[in-house]
Amino acid sequence: xxxxxKKADLPEKMCPVCDRPFTWRKKWEKVWEEVKYCSDxxxxxxxxxx
Numbered sequence: 001x002x003x004x005x006k007k008a009d010l011p012e013k014m015c016p017v018c019d020r021p022f023t024w025r026k027k028w029e030k031v032w033e034e035v036k037y038c039s040d041x042x043x044x045x046x047x048x049x050x
Contacts, residue, residue, distance in 0.1 A: 017042035017049075 010024040015038040022038035037043040 015039075015042050017045050 007023065011032070012021045012023050013035065014021055015036075017037060020038060024032060028035050037046060
């Protein structure tokens with residue numbers, strides 16, 4: 001079993017749409033390098049902007 005990590009120790013990125021930081025999530029484990037947006041809402045907004 002893996003070692004537990006504190007939330008403060010998880011990697012963070014900045015969302016280019018809302019300019020807020022978002023933290024690593026388990027569901028993004030295999031694609032973390034490809035994740036750009038914090039939410040579906042921001043991803044859709046980015047497509048609208050062009």
